[in-house]
Amino acid sequence: MKNDDILKNDDVGTLKLGWSDFATGRHKPGGKHTWYEGTASELLELVRAGWKYRRPGAGRDGLDKVVIVPVDPAGFISSTVLVDESTVLHAVYDRRQANEEGFTRVTAEGPREEVLHASVVMYSADTLLENDGARSGDFDWEAVCLIAGPKEVEPMDPVTMARNMLEKPGGTYCDYSAREFAQSIWYWAGRAASHVEED
Numbered sequence: 001m002k003n004d005d006i007l008k009n010d011d012v013g014t015l016k017l018g019w020s021d022f023a024t025g026r027h028k029p030g031g032k033h034t035w036y037e038g039t040a041s042e043l044l045e046l047v048r049a050g051w052k053y054r055r056p057g058a059g060r061d062g063l064d065k066v067v068i069v070p071v072d073p074a075g076f077i078s079s080t081v082l083v084d085e086s087t088v089l090h091a092v093y094d095r096r097q098a099n100e101e102g103f104t105r106v107t108a109e110g111p112r113e114e115v116l117h118a119s120v121v122m123y124s125a126d127t128l129l130e131n132d133g134a135r136s137g138d139f140d141w142e143a144v145c146l147i148a149g150p151k152e153v154e155p156m157d158p159v160t161m162a163r164n165m166l167e168k169p170g171g172t173y174c175d176y177s178a179r180e181f182a183q184s185i186w187y188w189a190g191r192a193a194s195h196v197e198e199d
Contacts, residue, residue: 012051017044018139020128022097027146032107032196034079034146046071047120047143057121058156059164059174065127066172068147073118076148080191081108090195100170103159108192117152121145123172130172155184 019040026033036043050069057066083089087108094105122141129135136142147154161184163171 012048015048015051016138016140017047017122018137018142019044020123020142020144021136023143023145024136026096029077030196032079032193032198034148035077036146037075037077043071043120043143043146047122050119054122057174058161059176059180065124066174067122067141068119069122070117070119070152073115073148076115076118076146078113078115078149079193080113080149081110081194082113083108083110083190083192087192088195089192097170100163101168106192107195109195112194113149113191115148116150118146118148121147127172132169133172155180155187157188158184 024040027035029035029037047069050071054063054067054069056062057068060066081087087110090107090109092105092107093102095102120143123144124141125135125139127133128142128144158181160171161174161176161181162168164174165171165176167173
C-alpha cells in the first residue's frame with residue numbers, strides 16, 4: 001500500500017485509538033519520562049487533531065506501521081536535561097520491562113528542557129504483534145511513546161534503535177542507516193533523562 005492510499009483511506013474519525021500498557025506505565029506525572037498533564041482521552045483527541053500531519057517513524061518510509069503525530073505542546077513536560085561539565089550524573093543498570101535485556105541508563109540532575117514541540121508515537125495493531133509483542137486493547141493504533149522538548153524532530157535514543165534493529169525482546173524491527181545512528185548518538189551525547197529518585 002502506498003503512502004497516498006493510506007492517507008486517503010485513514011478516516012481518523014473512525015479509527016480506534018488507545019494507550020498501550022507500556023506507555024501508560026512509563027509516562028506518569030512526576031516520573032523520569034515525558035508526561036502529559038491532561039487526561040488520556042484529551043491526549044488521544046490531540047492525536048486525532050494532528051493525524052493528518054503524521055510522518056513515518058524513525059527509520060521507516062511508510063505510514064502503515066509506526067507514525068509520529070505532532071500535537072499541541074501545551075501541557076507536556078519533557079524528560080531531558082542538557083548536560084555540561086558541572087552536571088551531576090547517575091548511572092544504573094536498568095530494563096524497561098521484566099522480559100527485556102538490561103542496559104546502562106544515565107540520568108542527570110538539573111532543570112528539564114523547555115517544551116516547544118510535542119508528538120506522540122503511534123504503533124499499528126499489526127506492528128505491536130511483531131517480535132512476540134502484544135496489543136493492549138481492541139485498537140487500530142496505540143500510543144507507545146510521548147516526545148516533548150525544544151526540538152521539532154528528536155532523534156530516537158540509540159539504545160532503543162539498537163533494540164529494534166537487533167530484534168531484541170521489546171523491539172520492533174527497523175533498518176536504520178548509519179547516519180541515523182550517528183545523529184542519535186550526537187544528540188543524546190549532550191542530554192540525559194531527568195534524574196528522579198524512585199522508591
